[in-house]
Amino acid sequence: MRNLKYAILGLLIDTQMTGYDIAKEFSQALNEFWSAKHSQIYPELKKLEQEGLVSFKIEISGEILEKKVYTITEKGKTDFLSWMKKKSELSSTPKDIFRLKMYFAHNINKNELLVLIEDQKNKHQKRLDYLTLSFAQYNAIPKTGTPDFGDYLVLEGAVMREEMTIAWLNNCLGHLMNE
Amino acid sequence: MRNLKYAILGLLIDTQMTGYDIAKEFSQALNEFWSAKHSQIYPELKKLEQEGLVSFKIEISGEILEKKVYTITEKGKTDFLSWMKKKSELSSTPKDIFRLKMYFAHNINKNELLVLIEDQKNKHQKRLDYLTLSFAQYNAIPKTGTPDFGDYLVLEGAVMREEMTIAWLNNCLGHLMNE
DNA sequence: CGCGACATGTAAGCAGTTACATGATTAT
DNA sequence: ATAATCATGTAACTGCTTACATGTCGCG
Numbered sequence: 001m002r003n004l005k006y007a008i009l010g011l012l013i014d015t016q017m018t019g020y021d022i023a024k025e026f027s028q029a030l031n032e033f034w035s036a037k038h039s040q041i042y043p044e045l046k047k048l049e050q051e052g053l054v055s056f057k058i059e060i061s062g063e064i065l066e067k068k069v070y071t072i073t074e075k076g077k078t079d080f081l082s083w084m085k086k087k088s089e090l091s092s093t094p095k096d097i098f099r100l101k102m103y104f105a106h107n108i109n110k111n112e113l114l115v116l117i118e119d120q121k122n123k124h125q126k127r128l129d130y131l132t133l134s135f136a137q138y139n140a141i142p143k144t145g146t147p148d149f150g151d152y153l154v155l156e157g158a159v160m161r162e163e164m165t166i167a168w169l170n171n172c173l174g175h176l177m178n179e
Numbered sequence: 180m181r182n183l184k185y186a187i188l189g190l191l192i193d194t195q196m197t198g199y200d201i202a203k204e205f206s207q208a209l210n211e212f213w214s215a216k217h218s219q220i221y222p223e224l225k226k227l228e229q230e231g232l233v234s235f236k237i238e239i240s241g242e243i244l245e246k247k248v249y250t251i252t253e254k255g256k257t258d259f260l261s262w263m264k265k266k267s268e269l270s271s272t273p274k275d276i277f278r279l280k281m282y283f284a285h286n287i288n289k290n291e292l293l294v295l296i297e298d299q300k301n302k303h304q305k306r307l308d309y310l311t312l313s314f315a316q317y318n319a320i321p322k323t324g325t326p327d328f329g330d331y332l333v334l335e336g337a338v339m340r341e342e343m344t345i346a347w348l349n350n351c352l353g354h355l356m357n358e
Numbered sequence: 359c360g361c362g363a364c365a366t367g368t369a370a371g372c373a374g375t376t377a378c379a380t381g382a383t384t385a386t
Numbered sequence: 387a388t389a390a391t392c393a394t395g396t397a398a399c400t401g402c403t404t405a406c407a408t409g410t411c412g413c414g
Contacts, residue, residue, distance in 0.1 A: 010286070018366090030279070031272060032278070034275070037402075037404090039369095062411050063411085065410045084291075087299075090277075090302050096273075098267055098270065099213075102329055103209065103212070104192070104329055105328055107259075115266075116267075123269050143358070144354075160343050161347075167339065168336045197393075214374095218376080218396080221396090240392080244381085
């Protein structure tokens with residue numbers, strides 16, 4: 001698959017970055033559909049450099065601190081674009097611990113179940129509040145050619161996902177009560 | 180985490196099974212929120228047996244074929260139930276290759292983007308059709324104490340997830356066209 | 359001077375997939 | 387007979403997380 005590879009190349013297409021910057025992006029903008037820790041990113045950048053898909057120059061920050069600023073190469077751009085245009089299979093079913101528990105719901109009593117569902121609902125509600133706030137910052141739909149366009153799409157997708165999850169949890173509560 | 184452990188224990192609580200049976204469950208009923216291959220299941224069962232959470236007896240199928248039929252122990256039941264009742268954190272964001280591509284949407288042109296989204300929509304529609312059919316087999320909501328109750332909840336959740344995804348893809352198409 | 363953010367790496371280990379390997383049973 | 391399904395395992399590898407390890411910079 002090498003999906004991390006393409007996630008990194010995609011970020012580098014718009015702007016040069018250090019490994020640290022990339023890690024930050026993964027924990028912020030991309031967090032709703034991708035993530036990676038610095039311990040995975042640094043070795044991957046090394047590999048990409050060896051494959052000639054990125055190159056780096058060393059910049060000095062302050063007096064002595066060396067930063068590796070990575071840039072995507074032409075070869076990297078070609079590779080990324082061919083990946084972009086390829087149709088992708090449905091992502092394999094995401095493993096969901098809460099749904100696993102719900103499948104086994106009959107093993108605990110109604111009250112215990114209620115507590116679990118309410119708790120999950122609260123957690124999703126908090127996430128939704130945060131996402132709704134981020135999404136509200138767009139007062140118009142960004143133009144298709146801008147990086148903001150993709151950001152808008154996935155943010156909208158994230159909001160819808162949370163709303164659906166809360167609706168499902170409410171259904172679960174409903175089924176429990178109307179019995 | 181040891182989530183596979185609990186997925187297996189949960190299945191064994193209702194009925195004794197072989198590793199092969201468990202693998203089959205993972206590829207059918209649980210497939211919308213959990214999965215595991217036999218190559219992961221057999222070693223895990225061995226471990227659970229060593230930990231005293233399950234036990235097995237050998238059954239002969241036909242003339243010579245030996246099957247290991249696993250049963251959950253009291254210790255296993257206790258362990259499973261304490262896991263069941265514990266509140267769970269939100270599952271870490273599922274990695275979604277298609278959303279990753281959408282985030283990078285500005286790198287390809289409108290037509291190419293359209294093709295990708297339509298393709299994804301078709302794939303999700305097929306999955307939704309299948310799930311709707313399975314869900315329709317319930318003409319009443321199962322009672323909370325029965326294994327069917329959990330199955331109903333997660334099936335409903337899977338249907339809602341696919342519907343939401345298609346709605347999101349339609350929104351994406353809309354944003355692309357109305358420009 | 360101390361703290362939080364910036365910055366880069368490696369090591370150990372767990373989770374999961376693909377491939378290797380073998381053989382029996384059942385239905386056609 | 388032969389193909390699909392039943393049945394059990396191991397090996398090699400990829401992906402990812404947690405922990406280890408180190409040091410600088412900028413601000414108050």
